[in-house]
Amino acid sequence: xxxxxxxxxxxxxxxxxxxKTGQLKVVDLxxxxxxxxxxxxxxxxxxxxxxxxxxxxxxxxxxxxDIGTAGKLAGMIIGLKxxxxxxxxxxxxxxxxxxxxxxxxxxxxxxxxxxxxxxxIGRLNCDEFAMGASNETSFFGPVKxxxxxxxxxxxxxxxxxxxxxxxxxxxxxxxxxxxxxRQPAAFCGVVGLKPTYSRVSRYGVVAYASSFDQVGPITxxxxxxxxxxxxxxxxxxxxxxxxxxxxxxxSKLLDDKSKKKxxxxxxxxxxxxxxxxxxxxxxxxxxxxxxxxxxxxxxxFEFLDYxxxxxxxxxxxxxxxNLARYDGVHYGYRSxxxxxxxSTYKKSRSEGFGEEVKRRIMLGTFVxxxxxxxxxxxxxxxxxxxxxxxxxxxxxxxxxxITPTTPTPAxxxxxxxxxxxxxxxxxxxxxxxxxxxxxxxxIPSGKNKAGLPIGMQVIGKRFKEENLLAFAxxxxx
Ligand code: GLN
Numbered sequence: 001x002x003x004x005x006x007x008x009x010x011x012x013x014x015x016x017x018x019x020k021t022g023q024l025k026v027v028d029l030x031x032x033x034x035x036x037x038x039x040x041x042x043x044x045x046x047x048x049x050x051x052x053x054x055x056x057x058x059x060x061x062x063x064x065x066d067i068g069t070a071g072k073l074a075g076m077i078i079g080l081k082x083x084x085x086x087x088x089x090x091x092x093x094x095x096x097x098x099x100x101x102x103x104x105x106x107x108x109x110x111x112x113x114x115x116x117x118x119x120x121i122g123r124l125n126c127d128e129f130a131m132g133a134s135n136e137t138s139f140f141g142p143v144k145x146x147x148x149x150x151x152x153x154x155x156x157x158x159x160x161x162x163x164x165x166x167x168x169x170x171x172x173x174x175x176x177x178x179x180x181x182r183q184p185a186a187f188c189g190v191v192g193l194k195p196t197y198s199r200v201s202r203y204g205v206v207a208y209a210s211s212f213d214q215v216g217p218i219t220x221x222x223x224x225x226x227x228x229x230x231x232x233x234x235x236x237x238x239x240x241x242x243x244x245x246x247x248x249x250x251s252k253l254l255d256d257k258s259k260k261k262x263x264x265x266x267x268x269x270x271x272x273x274x275x276x277x278x279x280x281x282x283x284x285x286x287x288x289x290x291x292x293x294x295x296x297x298x299x300x301f302e303f304l305d306y307x308x309x310x311x312x313x314x315x316x317x318x319x320x321x322n323l324a325r326y327d328g329v330h331y332g333y334r335s336x337x338x339x340x341x342x343s344t345y346k347k348s349r350s351e352g353f354g355e356e357v358k359r360r361i362m363l364g365t366f367v368x369x370x371x372x373x374x375x376x377x378x379x380x381x382x383x384x385x386x387x388x389x390x391x392x393x394x395x396x397x398x399x400x401x402i403t404p405t406t407p408t409p410a411x412x413x414x415x416x417x418x419x420x421x422x423x424x425x426x427x428x429x430x431x432x433x434x435x436x437x438x439x440x441x442x443i444p445s446g447k448n449k450a451g452l453p454i455g456m457q458v459i460g461k462r463f464k465e466e467n468l469l470a471f472a473x474x475x476x477x
Contacts, residue, residue, distance in 0.1 A: 107204025186455020
């Protein structure tokens, strides 16, 4: 009875009313999710569950609800991607090299959700150091897609997406460097929002590529994504890149029914490897928007063939520098065979990092090396500028850009992991917004014939998440 009731809430505001009127207790939620996490443990979404702690906190939050002093997220049970610090708790970024590392402070996003009385239920599996598009690079193994367990969850935030898809927690926090929130959200039929670069503090989040990384929510509804963004966004003294623009109350700005001007990128529809069912899906979305009275027009984005290369040159360069700190001395794993300083570095890193991470460190150091810097890194910086200017230019004339989130639906576990280039191409539609620093959301857009979810991406104007969210809510309710 209670189980069915909990399952029926797809919007947090409904669940919160049930908590306020006493139809539901916070502890019921913890029991419910813990039971499901156990029942679906084989999906491999959770790396750790904080059951005892969550139960204790549930009592505390319940009291606040009862006396009317509870915060905005009271009763929201959230899972954290394993690259977001939560003081005193293990955090590994799904890497062997960080196994056993316990966060010495909480990330700003963690602090902010806790301040609003959310309950963190556990740590979620992801690709190692958030590098991947299938969650298969995790030291702890792949996450299975709840829609079809032979398929990948997407990545790198596969655990965060499946946890929401399979109802193992109400919402999750994840990070997105080139699509890691949006792509798994699309593969799993849930909502994933990557905010404008610098809208959300990166303090306490394991750095992958610092000029791209953003934290955002994965949820069942657009309303909940808006509510979580409103809590986590805003300036932070600990992240000097974080914007000091005022944070709007996104959750209260969702009622915009005005007609919009929308662009779709012509090249995405002719792109090699675009699944025909996904193509039909986006074409029918375009028709639907036109029928509703919006203006929808094709635009040309001649850089589509260059976005993946540009993204991988820049992010591997940044990653090779960010990952220098894992040296067997400061953090986590140290090789038992190390005999001196050099062998400590070499052996700890060789044994501690997985294949994909090592590949990226090598690519990154290569593109930054003296002889090749101009040919690769500096050229990619210039390409990034052109891509950003082009996207900004499109958004001067249009309110939004829509694209499929991914070229294909979730693929088979084991299918693409053997060919890095094939895997990198899975990011073709998501990395553009990342290179340009623009906000983008993936919303569910039905399923293919095999029953696999399809996602549609909407890219908005810089720092205009309120418009993006309001539009997405009209599309997906
Ligand atoms: N798949 C992309 C990559 O491997 C995106 C990852 C991410 O956004 N963290 O870099």
